[in-house]
Amino acid sequence: MICAVCGREGRGFCWVSPKRGPRTPDGKRMFKRFCSMQCQSLHARRLKAGGGVVIDPTHNEKVAMEAVLPHLGEYVASLGMDKPLSAYSREEILQMVDVVLTAYFDNLRELTPDDVPF
Ligand SMILES: [Zn+2]
Numbered sequence: 866m867i868c869a870v871c872g873r874e875g876r877g878f879c880w881v882s883p884k885r886g887p888r889t890p891d892g893k894r895m896f897k898r899f900c901s902m903q904c905q906s907l908h909a910r911r912l913k914a915g916g917g918v919v920i921d922p923t924h925n926e927k928v929a930m931e932a933v934l935p936h937l938g939e940y941v942a943s944l945g946m947d948k949p950l951s952a953y954s955r956e957e958i959l960q961m962v963d964v965v966l967t968a969y970f971d972n973l974r975e976l977t978p979d980d981v982p983f
Contacts, residue, residue, distance in 0.1 A: 869908060878902060879899065911923065932968060936967075
């Protein structure tokens, strides 16, 4: 299962809805898996804030998305601003994905310093 927050591979961190909490359409308790304590904590804070289990981007996630743009622009510029996306090699696309994901999660973690690092 993938992380319910960030979509990375889930790793042993999870959440199960309380006995009287939200249920799946077939009546079972809801189950979420997470990649890290950071994502598990983000999910818990959203629930406490009344966000329910539907996950919309939080303020920090939106800020982290914006923070990706300079990194993405720098990478695209390094390949050539006039080079169309259709001309990118597989390796260039994979590197671009890495640039975006790394910048996003680095920024998101900086914005949530009270999370327990591990
Ligand atoms: Zn995650």
